[in-house]
Amino acid sequence: MNRPQPNEAAPYYARYIELVEDGDIVSILTRQLDETAALLSGISEEQSLHRYEPGKWSIREVMCHVTDTERAFAFRALWFGRGFDIPLPGFDQNIAVPAARADDFPWLSHMEDFRAVRAATITLFRNLPAEAWTRAGVASGNPVSVRALAYIIAGHLAHHRSILMERYYATMAA
Numbered sequence: 001m002n003r004p005q006p007n008e009a010a011p012y013y014a015r016y017i018e019l020v021e022d023g024d025i026v027s028i029l030t031r032q033l034d035e036t037a038a039l040l041s042g043i044s045e046e047q048s049l050h051r052y053e054p055g056k057w058s059i060r061e062v063m064c065h066v067t068d069t070e071r072a073f074a075f076r077a078l079w080f081g082r083g084f085d086i087p088l089p090g091f092d093q094n095i096a097v098p099a100a101r102a103d104d105f106p107w108l109s110h111m112e113d114f115r116a117v118r119a120a121t122i123t124l125f126r127n128l129p130a131e132a133w134t135r136a137g138v139a140s141g142n143p144v145s146v147r148a149l150a151y152i153i154a155g156h157l158a159h160h161r162s163i164l165m166e167r168y169y170a171t172m173a174a
Contacts, residue, residue, distance in 0.1 A: 001025055001133065004151055010142035016155025017148065019162075025150045026126050032157055033118045039161065040111050048107035052167040057097060059168055063110045064102035065093055066160050067117050070153050074121045076139045077149040081124075081132035090140035125150050 001024060004017060020028060040063070048059045057065065072091040079088060102110065128146065136145040144152075 001147065004145055004148035008136065008143070008145035009148035009152060010140070010144070013144075013148065013152050013155075016159055017151045019155040019158040020151050025147075025154065026122060028154050029118065029122050029125065029150070032154060033115065033122065036118075036157065036161060037111065037115060039164070040114070043107065045107045047172055048110070049103060050168060050172055052171040056167075058103055059164065060102040060105070060107060060110055061097055061100070062160055062164065062168075063114055064100045065097050066157055067110070067114045068096050068100065069093070069156055070117050070121055073149050073153050073156070074117075074124055076137070076144065077128075077146045077153075078124060080135050080137035080144070080149075081128050081146045083135065085137055087138035088140075121153060 003020075003022065006014065009017065043059060051058050069091065076088055133147045133150075134145060136143055136148075138144070
C-alpha cells in the first residue's frame, strides 16, 4: 500500500498523514492499538481528569475526541469504500466534545471504548477489497480517499498521543 498522494485529502490533513511511518497501514493501526492501550493503562482515574492548563480538555476528553473522530473517519472510509458517492457532512470537535460529557464517565470506559473502536477500524481496513482503497468521496466539503482516511486515523492518534506525552504527562509529573 502506497502512501496517499497530496490530492487525496484536504491540505489540513497532511499534518496527520506525515506523522505515519511507511509500512502496512493495517499493521500500523494494530501496533498503535497495543502501544496506546499500554500508555493509557498507566493513567489513574484521578489523573484522567487532569488538564494541563485551565480551559484545555481533560485526558478523558482527549481520548473521547480521538475515539469519536476515529468513528467518524472510519465511517467515511466505509461509505466511500463501499461505493457511495453522496457527500458526507463535517465533524466539529467543538460540538462533539462538550456534548459527549466525557468527564462524567469512568476512565476505564474510555479505554474500553478506544480499544473497541480501534479493533473495528482494523477489521474494516483489513477486509477492504483492493479497489476500495482508491475510492474517494467528499466529506466536510473536501475530497478524500479511503487510503487517506486510514492514514489520517493513524496520524490523528499519533498527534494526540504526542500532546498527551508533551503537555499532560509533563504537567502531571510536576
